[in-house]
Amino acid sequence: MAKPPQPSRRGATRQQRQAGKTKNPWRTGQRFDIKLYLRQHQAFLKESLGRLVGHPLASIMTILVIAISLSLPGGLFVLLKNVQSVTDQWEQQSVISLYLFPNQDDTQALSLSHQLSSRADVASVEYISKEEGLRYFEQSSGYEEIMSTLPENPLPIVLKVIPKAAVDLTTLPALQELRAHLQSLPQVEHAELDAEWLQRLATILDFGQRFVYAISALLVFAVLLIVGNTIRTAVESRRDEVLVMKLVGATNSYIRRPFLYMGFWFGVLGGVFATLCIILLTLWVSAPAEQLIELYHAEFELQSFNAVEIIICLTISALIGVIGSWIAVSRHIRDIELQ
Numbered sequence: 001m002a003k004p005p006q007p008s009r010r011g012a013t014r015q016q017r018q019a020g021k022t023k024n025p026w027r028t029g030q031r032f033d034i035k036l037y038l039r040q041h042q043a044f045l046k047e048s049l050g051r052l053v054g055h056p057l058a059s060i061m062t063i064l065v066i067a068i069s070l071s072l073p074g075g076l077f078v079l080l081k082n083v084q085s086v087t088d089q090w091e092q093q094s095v096i097s098l099y100l101f102p103n104q105d106d107t108q109a110l111s112l113s114h115q116l117s118s119r120a121d122v123a124s125v126e127y128i129s130k131e132e133g134l135r136y137f138e139q140s141s142g143y144e145e146i147m148s149t150l151p152e153n154p155l156p157i158v159l160k161v162i163p164k165a166a167v168d169l170t171t172l173p174a175l176q177e178l179r180a181h182l183q184s185l186p187q188v189e190h191a192e193l194d195a196e197w198l199q200r201l202a203t204i205l206d207f208g209q210r211f212v213y214a215i216s217a218l219l220v221f222a223v224l225l226i227v228g229n230t231i232r233t234a235v236e237s238r239r240d241e242v243l244v245m246k247l248v249g250a251t252n253s254y255i256r257r258p259f260l261y262m263g264f265w266f267g268v269l270g271g272v273f274a275t276l277c278i279i280l281l282t283l284w285v286s287a288p289a290e291q292l293i294e295l296y297h298a299e300f301e302l303q304s305f306n307a308v309e310i311i312i313c314l315t316i317s318a319l320i321g322v323i324g325s326w327i328a329v330s331r332h333i334r335d336i337e338l339q
Contacts, residue, residue, distance in 0.1 A: 040257075044258045044261050045261050047258055047261075048258050048259075048264070048265055051234075051262065052266075059266075062226065062227075062230050062270075063266060063270050063273060064273065065226055065270075066227070066266060066267070066269075066270030066271075066273075066274075066317070066321075067269075067271075067273035067274040067277060068274075068277075069219045069222050069274075070219065070223065070270055070271060070274035070317055071273075071274040071278055072215065072219060073215050073216035073220075074275070074278045074313060075277075075281060076208075076211075076212045077212055077216075078303065078304055080205070080208050080209060080212055081303055082289075083205065084205060086293065094165070094175055095161070095193075095194050096160070096162075096163065096175070096178065096179050096182060096191055096192070096193050096194075097158055097160055097192045097194070098158065098159040098161060098191050099188070099189050099190045099192070100112075100159065100187050100188060101156070101187060101189045102156055104157055104187055106129060106157070108187065109157045109159065109187075110127060112159065112185070112187050113125045113127050113159055116159065116161055116182075121165070121174075122161055122162070122163055123162045124162045125159055125162070126159070126160040127159060128157065128158040128159070129157060130153045130155050131153065133156075133157075133158055134153050134155050156189065161182065163178060172199055172202070175193060176193060176199075179191050179192075179193040223270070223317075223320050223321075223324065224320060224323065224327070226324070227263050227266055227267065227321050227324030227328070228324045228327055228328035229328075230266065231259050231325045231328040231329060232328045232332060234259060234262060235259060235328065235329060242255055242333070252330075252333055255329075256333065259325050259328075259329040260322055260325045260326060260329070262325060263321035263322050263323075263324055264318055265321070266321045267317040267318040267319070267320050267322065268321070270321070271314040271317030271318065272314065275310055275313055275314070278304065279304050279305060282302060282303075283304075286302040289302050290302060
């Protein structure tokens with residue numbers, strides 16, 4: 001007796017795929033079975049962790065590569081956070097030094113000093129005569145004998161204007177505007193704001209933030225490739241199992257789920273090891289860093305990841321693992337269906 005023609009694997013796969021789109025394995029009759037759904041997820045979670053434990057060497061190598069890739073942007077973030085913490089403590093009273101023209105005498109300089117003291121944005125004005133400036137220069141430079149041979153005092157009268165606002169990154173534009181206004185006075189030859197270094201520091205911090213973001217984006221993409229390649233190998237090793245599951249009517253989401261949990265474990269464990277590396281590195285450099293800050297007479301305690309940042313780090317690493325797994329598994333399931 002002739003055997004009836006058997007459906008091709010490709011045709012069966014298409015039929016089962018169409019059936020899988022309409023059939024929901026989590027429904028009993030017309031009611032969604034949440035307990036069955038949760039038990040299946042729990043089983044997949046344990047199974048995926050067991051597969052990692054069953055291949056310890058390969059799993060540890062993958063997790064360490066992910067941890068190293070994540071620890072670099074995390075370490076740069078901690079470094080940037082500590083630098084910003086130090087600069088926040090560097091608020092101090094700003095000083096605008098006004099160097100008057102040589103033709104200005106003491107009477108004119110004192111009149112200008114009283115005029116500036118009455119401004120609402122000025123706290124006080126310190127008057128430094130030519131003689132006081134010369135004495136201070138001789139004491140600080142040690143050139144007393146050379147200065148005594150000069151026919152006249154070459155130093156100008158200086159007015160030190162102390163604004164009411166303390167210098168920080170938020171008040172710096174207003175202080176620069178005040179300096180520009182004082183520079184435009186006819187008695188002033190040059191006005192110098194001693195807080196312009198803060199603007200340079202703000203520019204450096206902005207560059208550091210963008211650098212950290214760029215490095216983080218590149219390394220996140222690298223982790224996606226690492227997880228995707230690992231999951232691709234896992235899918236290839238279970239290719240026959242995936243084919244059988246497709247033939248018996250398993251949906252793509254059901255087939256994809258254990259591999260997603262595998263990527264989840266890779267991401268979480270990689271994030272845990274990256275967090276431990278950052279915390280240990282912070283503890284290792286904390287003593288010399290605090291000694292360095294003490295030289296500048298500032299109170300400082302080196303910061304590491306706090307609880308919220310640890311949770312954010314683990315969440316991001318888990319999402320990276322799941323996304324990388326989803327991309328790899330979806331692509332390979334599609335390739336299997338086309339065969």
